[in-house]
Amino acid sequence: MGIPQEAYKAMEDIVGSQYITDDQVIAQAYVGRLGHGKDTGIDLDMNVPPAVIVLPRTTKEVQGILKIAHRYKINYVPASSFWISHCAPKRPDSLLLDLKRMNDLEIDEENMCAICGPGVIFSQLQEEAIKRGMYTTTPGGGSQVSVVANHINWGLSPLNYRNGVPGRRVLGGEWVLPDGELLRIGSMSTTDDPFWGEGPGPDLRGLLRGWIGWFGAMGVVTKLAVKLLPFHDEGLKPVGISPHTTLQFPEKKRIRWYNFVMPTRESLVECMYDIGKAEIAAALTKVPQQWRYIAKAGCREDFWEGWNTDEARNSINNIHICRVMLVGYASEEQLEYEERVLMDIMDSYGAKLGRTRQSDNSWIKNADSATMWMMTGAYTSVQVTVDTVDCGVKGGEGLAREKPAFTPPLMDDYGEPGWFQVSEIGHMGYIEFLQYWDPNPDQENLYKKDEWNYIKVPTLDAEWGMFNAFNIYASPMNLTGKAYGPECRKWFEKVKAEFDPDKLSNDPIPWDVDEYVDKVDWVNKEDYINRDWSKG
Amino acid sequence: MPEEYVKFDLTDMKNFEYDMKRCVRCKGCKWVDHIYMPGATYSTRCPSEKRYLFDSFSAWGRLRLALSLLNGRIEFNDRFVEAIYKCQLCGACDAGCKRNLDLEIGSALESLRIKCVADGFGPMPEHKAIAEKIEKEHNVFGGPADNRDKWAKGIQTDDKAEFVYFVGCYGSYKMQGIPKATANILKATGQSFKIMGSDEYCCGYPLYSTGQIEKAKKVAQHNIDTIAKSGAKTVITACAECYKTLKVDYPKMFNKSTSDMGYQVIHLVEFVADQMEKGTIKFKNNIDMRVTYHDACNLARMSEPWVYWEGKRKLYGITEPTAPRRKGTHGVYHQPRNILKAIPGIDYVDMIRIRENAWCCGAGGGVAEAFPEFAQWSAEERLEEVDEVGAAALITACPRCKDNFSKAINASGDNIKVMDIAEMINEAIK
Numbered sequence: 001m002g003i004p005q006e007a008y009k010a011m012e013d014i015v016g017s018q019y020i021t022d023d024q025v026i027a028q029a030y031v032g033r034l035g036h037g038k039d040t041g042i043d044l045d046m047n048v049p050p051a052v053i054v055l056p057r058t059t060k061e062v063q064g065i066l067k068i069a070h071r072y073k074i075n076y077v078p079a080s081s082f083w084i085s086h087c088a089p090k091r092p093d094s095l096l097l098d099l100k101r102m103n104d105l106e107i108d109e110e111n112m113c114a115i116c117g118p119g120v121i122f123s124q125l126q127e128e129a130i131k132r133g134m135y136t137t138t139p140g141g142g143s144q145v146s147v148v149a150n151h152i153n154w155g156l157s158p159l160n161y162r163n164g165v166p167g168r169r170v171l172g173g174e175w176v177l178p179d180g181e182l183l184r185i186g187s188m189s190t191t192d193d194p195f196w197g198e199g200p201g202p203d204l205r206g207l208l209r210g211w212i213g214w215f216g217a218m219g220v221v222t223k224l225a226v227k228l229l230p231f232h233d234e235g236l237k238p239v240g241i242s243p244h245t246t247l248q249f250p251e252k253k254r255i256r257w258y259n260f261v262m263p264t265r266e267s268l269v270e271c272m273y274d275i276g277k278a279e280i281a282a283a284l285t286k287v288p289q290q291w292r293y294i295a296k297a298g299c300r301e302d303f304w305e306g307w308n309t310d311e312a313r314n315s316i317n318n319i320h321i322c323r324v325m326l327v328g329y330a331s332e333e334q335l336e337y338e339e340r341v342l343m344d345i346m347d348s349y350g351a352k353l354g355r356t357r358q359s360d361n362s363w364i365k366n367a368d369s370a371t372m373w374m375m376t377g378a379y380t381s382v383q384v385t386v387d388t389v390d391c392g393v394k395g396g397e398g399l400a401r402e403k404p405a406f407t408p409p410l411m412d413d414y415g416e417p418g419w420f421q422v423s424e425i426g427h428m429g430y431i432e433f434l435q436y437w438d439p440n441p442d443q444e445n446l447y448k449k450d451e452w453n454y455i456k457v458p459t460l461d462a463e464w465g466m467f468n469a470f471n472i473y474a475s476p477m478n479l480t481g482k483a484y485g486p487e488c489r490k491w492f493e494k495v496k497a498e499f500d501p502d503k504l505s506n507d508p509i510p511w512d513v514d515e516y517v518d519k520v521d522w523v524n525k526e527d528y529i530n531r532d533w534s535k536g
Numbered sequence: 537m538p539e540e541y542v543k544f545d546l547t548d549m550k551n552f553e554y555d556m557k558r559c560v561r562c563k564g565c566k567w568v569d570h571i572y573m574p575g576a577t578y579s580t581r582c583p584s585e586k587r588y589l590f591d592s593f594s595a596w597g598r599l600r601l602a603l604s605l606l607n608g609r610i611e612f613n614d615r616f617v618e619a620i621y622k623c624q625l626c627g628a629c630d631a632g633c634k635r636n637l638d639l640e641i642g643s644a645l646e647s648l649r650i651k652c653v654a655d656g657f658g659p660m661p662e663h664k665a666i667a668e669k670i671e672k673e674h675n676v677f678g679g680p681a682d683n684r685d686k687w688a689k690g691i692q693t694d695d696k697a698e699f700v701y702f703v704g705c706y707g708s709y710k711m712q713g714i715p716k717a718t719a720n721i722l723k724a725t726g727q728s729f730k731i732m733g734s735d736e737y738c739c740g741y742p743l744y745s746t747g748q749i750e751k752a753k754k755v756a757q758h759n760i761d762t763i764a765k766s767g768a769k770t771v772i773t774a775c776a777e778c779y780k781t782l783k784v785d786y787p788k789m790f791n792k793s794t795s796d797m798g799y800q801v802i803h804l805v806e807f808v809a810d811q812m813e814k815g816t817i818k819f820k821n822n823i824d825m826r827v828t829y830h831d832a833c834n835l836a837r838m839s840e841p842w843v844y845w846e847g848k849r850k851l852y853g854i855t856e857p858t859a860p861r862r863k864g865t866h867g868v869y870h871q872p873r874n875i876l877k878a879i880p881g882i883d884y885v886d887m888i889r890i891r892e893n894a895w896c897c898g899a900g901g902g903v904a905e906a907f908p909e910f911a912q913w914s915a916e917e918r919l920e921e922v923d924e925v926g927a928a929a930l931i932t933a934c935p936r937c938k939d940n941f942s943k944a945i946n947a948s949g950d951n952i953k954v955m956d957i958a959e960m961i962n963e964a965i966k
Contacts (some may be wrong), residue, residue, distance in 0.1 A: 019589070021590060023615050024610070025592065025610055025615045025619070026592040026615065026619070027589070027596075027615045028592075028600055028601055028604045028609060028610050029590065029591040029592035029594070029596075029597030029598070029600050029601055029619075030591050030597070030600075030602070033557075033560065033561060033580065034561060035561060035562075037562070038560065038561075053590060053591075053834050055589055061586070081563070082561055083561075084560075098589075098590075098591070101589065103576075105576040120576070121567070123567065123570035123573035123579075124573060124575060124576050124579050127573050127574060127575040128571070128575045128576055129950075131575065141686075142562065142570075143567075143570035144562055144563050144564070144567060144570070173908070236752060238571045238572045239894060240571075241864075241865050241869070241891060242569055242631055242632075242634070242635045242863060242864055242865060242892045242893075243634060243635045243636065243863055244865070245569050245571040245572065245864065246571060247571055267878065269586060287638070299638050299858065300638050300852070300855075300859060301854055301855060301858040301859075302851060304852070304854055314687075334903060363570055365570045365571055365573060367569060367570035367571050367635065368568065368636060369636075370560055370562035370564060370635075370636035370637055371564070371636045371637070373562075373637060374636060374637055374638065375558045375852065376852040376853070376855050377558050377852060411852070438851055438852050438853070439557075440538070440659070442538050505931070523770065526666075
């Protein structure tokens with residue numbers, strides 16, 4: 001059926017005929033397997049091709065398109081780097097706003113911020129920032145991720161240890177509301193300069209991102225200023241030929257990695273607190289064992305040759321690696337001072353300093369994120385606990401105990417309790433619980449990976465009292481919303497009803513998982529969805 | 537996943553269905569390796585995606601279209617065929633993908649073209665016209681086949697030599713300065729060589745790259761037989777397209793490996809770099825010029841030997857025996873740069889996107905013939921990069937690249953000089 005011809009023509013008049021199409025062959029290129037969350041139920045069973053794809057260039061064009069969509073009641077999906085499965089159309093006759101042309105990037109050196117369009121990705125920004133002695137935090141999602149989308153959603157990286165979570169680095173910007181009205185936030189509410197996050201009246205950034213973001217269900221952010229942080233001024237040199245490329249650290253002692261083998265998991269947690277208390281270091285993380293084997297592997301088969309060994313199996317409980325990055329932001333002396341403090345802390349735990357290459361390809365410019373799909377073909381993180389780190393670790397250990405019941409189809413990771421780190425100089429803990437599986441649909445009981453992702457993990461979290469940020473969108477809000485008080489589902493509903501009463505902006509987000517689990521027969525709704533959480 | 541038997545046979549798209557399905561849309565095929573990301577500009581590697589923007593003009597989009605075709609969700613139509621052929625098959629996507637994943641993007645796209653032709657929807661009319669010329673006169677220009685070795689008048693060749701110089705259509709008919717320079721270089725090093733004369737047919741790149749595999753196989757078989765009859769063990773060429781076609785595509789067409797072909801293919805730059813190490817070539821002339829080098833896709837990231845594979849794909853996509861992967865790591869990258877740096881007076885500077893991340897000149901994959909405006913657009917973007925690094929001359933190792941850059945310069949009035957590396961070396965040894 002598509003969208004009304006008058007609407008199409010009106011949009012064509014806005015962007016020009018070369019930037020809009022309703023060709024259904026082209027539309028097939030936009031179907032399925034989008035970024036994080038791919039190969040889960042919502043991705044496999046709900047994604048449909050868009051009816052129309054439009055590529056706007058400016059905020060004004062986006063406004064025009066959304067106003068037309070509003071007038072003709074057309075569901076629309078804004079997408080920048082397409083790195084999340086919620087941003088694939090899930091309704092027939094949807095309009096897809098492909099934002100790749102909105103790729104303006106301006107660095108404001110004086111105010112230490114970058115003004116980005118949604119088409120700008122992290123490695124572009126990082127390079128421009130480093131050229132000017134600054135840097136940003138590239139998320140675990142990878143350098144190919146949209147800077148704007150990631151800042152208004154949730155991006156975790158060991159660099160958050162020092163730089164804070166991305167929501168705190170959002171400054172002013174332009175936000176086209178679901179009906180096409182332009183809202184300028186932060187300093188842009190009174191000037192054309194987006195250098196500052198606050199403006200007159202309530203801080204609307206919270207409305208924009210909530211905790212985890214809206215994934216296109218609240219209009220389109222077309223311009224956003226994000227904070228940049230000071231970096232050292234020696235630069236980083238790219239070396240090697242693909243696939244062995246990395247950023248080599250300068251000879252001057254301005255940036256260094258340290259890999260410590262800790263005697264126990266407990267000491268790995270404790271040392272993170274101590275490093276935070278000492279207010280040293282630029283990045284701090286645990287290294288999950290799979291990642292070590294991925295890093296060593298030349299191909300998938302190499303990985304499995306290494307992973308299918310007793311050494312790998314035993315490494316989960318016997319090898320605990322703490323990876324620390326120090327940066328001499330101001331001078332070599334700063335790094336030398338921090339190194340002395342770090343060594344004192346690690347000595348007190350009996351940690352052993354291991355060898356590590358003085359280069360980086362995973363965090364400053366994260367070029368490796370797609371390798372997460374290399375081992376098995378499918379991957380997702382089900383757990384993003386944001387709490388104290390020891391709380392997160394205990395949760396990860398608990399999930400590791402439960403996971404064998406879902407393995408297979410999940411890959412046997414020998415009880416790996418997840419990737420954890422501290423953020424914000426130790427004030428916040430963080431854990432991601434990683435799942436890998438073979439996505440081939442012919443496998444027996446493949447639905448169990450969705451049961452694990454969407455139902456089991458959030459239920460356990462709720463029962464254990466853990467706050468899992470991913471669950472707000474990666475599980476039914478009808479489950480998590482009730483389990484966590486005050487019920488966030490109702491808050492989402494109220495905001496959505498106020499700004500987008502016709503639910504045109506990326507419907508059914510953020511209730512896509514709810515819609516999915518309502519249709520499947522493997523969810524016991526009385527036990528989970530309809531459970532009265534007030535009774536525990 | 538259930539165990540399946542697959543092979544690197546491009547005539548059946550099903551062999552690459554796994555690769556189509558497992559694309560994660562990370563866009564490693566689009567962006568310059570993030571480690572080498574130069575910033576806000578020159579940040580992408582795929583001309584097609586940058587020029588036409590819609591995902592159907594990207595590697596990830598084409599893989600989805602191919603998968604939809606396999607699954608019967610779509611059929612070939614004009615827009616689909618256009619999306620397939622508005623692509624230089626420059627291999628940037630393949631090398632970019634293999635930075636992190638083990639997917640055969642390049643082969644999947646080639647296989648899609650073969651299917652498109654087999655089903656009667658491809659190639660483009662311009663490609664058919666060239667195929668007719670090749671069939672009739674064995675070259676892409678339709679010039680008389682007997683004129684192929686006209687350039688060699690007065691050049692001493694040796695029928696007993698173990699080196700056969702495969703000249704290629706552009707050298708034989710359009711850019712005869714390149715073979716003349718090549719012959720001079722070989723002579724200067726004391727390397728005897730022979731040529732195939734009118735028995736040399738077009739290498740078949742214009743046929744193979746546009747999906748006309750049956751026609752390509754005919755010329756390939758002819759050239760393979762001629763090389764075998766000549767008794768030569770080494771084929772030298774100064775053309776990147778011929779190089780890759782003889783080295784990689786011939787074995788690919790016949791489900792063999794490069795090592796099974798009975799001959800070795802080397803490019804002139806590999807030969808000269810080797811002679812430099814042996815001290816048998818001297819650059820005597822000073823050439824005062826700031827130059828840069830353009831990595832021809834077929835000599836660079838796409839030139840690794842082809843290894844035919846068939847076997848099982850099992851749970852998690854594990855192959856048995858382990859499938860070989862050509863990642864673009866061992867392309868011919870260093871030799872031309874070392875040569876240029878060794879020429880006295882030359883101030884060598886690299887462009888921003890180099891080696892496996894290089895931006896294609898725009899001519900390959902049949903684009904120059906079917907979509908000349910797109911080919912010129914791609915060349916212009918590369919020439920901007922030449923300007924950006926302040927080079928006065930752009931050196932290539934592929935007559936097709938030189939031709940396309942020259943056309944773009946003529947159209948724009950730019951004053952960048954374009955030279956083939958054979959001509960530059962010849963100037964230096966005079």
